[in-house]
Amino acid sequence: MAALSTTIVTRPAYGFHEGGGGGCGGDCKSPPKYSKIFAKYQDHPGKDGQSCADCIFFIRTRADGQMDHCHLVSGEIGPHGWCRLFVRQQPAQCYGNRC
Numbered sequence: 001m002a003a004l005s006t007t008i009v010t011r012p013a014y015g016f017h018e019g020g021g022g023g024c025g026g027d028c029k030s031p032p033k034y035s036k037i038f039a040k041y042q043d044h045p046g047k048d049g050q051s052c053a054d055c056i057f058f059i060r061t062r063a064d065g066q067m068d069h070c071h072l073v074s075g076e077i078g079p080h081g082w083c084r085l086f087v088r089q090q091p092a093q094c095y096g097n098r099c
């Protein structure tokens with residue numbers, strides 16, 4: 001019986017900025033992120049006013065709100081920026097008449 005080969009692919013092997021091919025570039029403490037170019041990041045809001053501050057992947061790290069970070073895209077991210085990976089945060093759910 002032939003041995004089974006198992007390969008777990010969690011992200012595509014393109015678009016990463018560090019080390020190429022999905023490598024971590026020597027810093028393997030955190031998972032690789034997509035490059036701004038791959039994500040088509042821009043420093044202004046996208047269609048319908050979508051912006052990083054409203055995205056589930058946004059990480060607010062600075063109290064002054066100038067530049068922050070993202071779980072998916074590398075580098076500093078502005079709260080008014082946007083990329084094609086945007087996913088809007090959902091408002092708190094209401095159950096019955098209790099909101």
Ligand code: SF4
Nearest residue numbers: 052055058070083086
């Ligand atoms: S995924 Fe894109 S839109 Fe969302 S916070 Fe990151 S850079 Fe901004």
